[in-house]
Amino acid sequence: MKGMIFRAFIDHVEDAYGLNVADAMIESCNLPTDAAYTTVGTYDVAELVQMLGKLTELTNTRIPTVLNQFGEKLFFNLANSHRGLLGEVNDSFSLISKIDNHIHVEVRKLYPDADLPDFTFESVGPDQLTLTYQSKRGLADLAEGLLRGCFAYFKESVEIIREDISGGDSKHVKFTLERSRPNHG
Numbered sequence: 001m002k003g004m005i006f007r008a009f010i011d012h013v014e015d016a017y018g019l020n021v022a023d024a025m026i027e028s029c030n031l032p033t034d035a036a037y038t039t040v041g042t043y044d045v046a047e048l049v050q051m052l053g054k055l056t057e058l059t060n061t062r063i064p065t066v067l068n069q070f071g072e073k074l075f076f077n078l079a080n081s082h083r084g085l086l087g088e089v090n091d092s093f094s095l096i097s098k099i100d101n102h103i104h105v106e107v108r109k110l111y112p113d114a115d116l117p118d119f120t121f122e123s124v125g126p127d128q129l130t131l132t133y134q135s136k137r138g139l140a141d142l143a144e145g146l147l148r149g150c151f152a153y154f155k156e157s158v159e160i161i162r163e164d165i166s167g168g169d170s171k172h173v174k175f176t177l178e179r180s181r182p183n184h185g
């Protein structure tokens with residue numbers, strides 16, 4: 001997993017829980033890298049899982065909640081640091097329909113060793129879309145957070161209905177997205 005994800009995670013922990021908690025989280029882990037991540041370096045996702053475990057112990061929170069909140073912030077971070085990749089999209093559904101066949105493809109050109117999930121999507125109507133996430137890393141909660149960040153980025157109200165196809169390990173998850181339009185009644 002790319003160092004930019006680890007650095008964004010530690011920044012998020014510092015912002016959300018404070019420097020002391022971020023330091024305690026890192027010190028209580030046994031990280032081969034000592035959390036010295038470079039943006040374009042590649043590191044074992046197990047280090048992120050270790051930090052998540054310690055953070056939820058220290059803050060009495062749940063991993064799905066932390067990954068969701070981090071994902072929302074991470075979307076803005078990735079979108080703002082890779083503006084060119086977003087192109088001229090003006091709404092969340094247009095962006096989401098481009099994740100697998102454009103955005104992540106361009107990401108893989110930039111970072112050939114990136115660990116990217118697989119997405120398939122189906123447009124059911126102008127305001128309904130299903131997106132299926134698949135990854136051996138089981139980060140569907142991060143994907144859900146990134147989706148929420150995408151809706152916030154485009155200032156849209158979208159309901160997420162989630163179905164875990166892989167029996168609860170977050171490796172294969174279907175998201176049904178229903179967008180509500182502001183009524184100009």
Ligand code: HEM
Nearest residue numbers: 001002078082085114115116117135137139143146147150
């Ligand atoms: C709503 C839109 C998006 C979703 C749902 C999404 C989902 C994900 C997920 C779940 C991962 C973690 C890897 C895994 O689960 O196996 C990931 C990794 C990543 N995504 Fe996306 N992504 C989105 C948009 C973007 C955008 C806009 C960018 C940049 C322009 C981007 C760049 C990346 C990068 C660099 C990684 C890290 C790969 C690595 O660590 O090796 N993503 N994405």
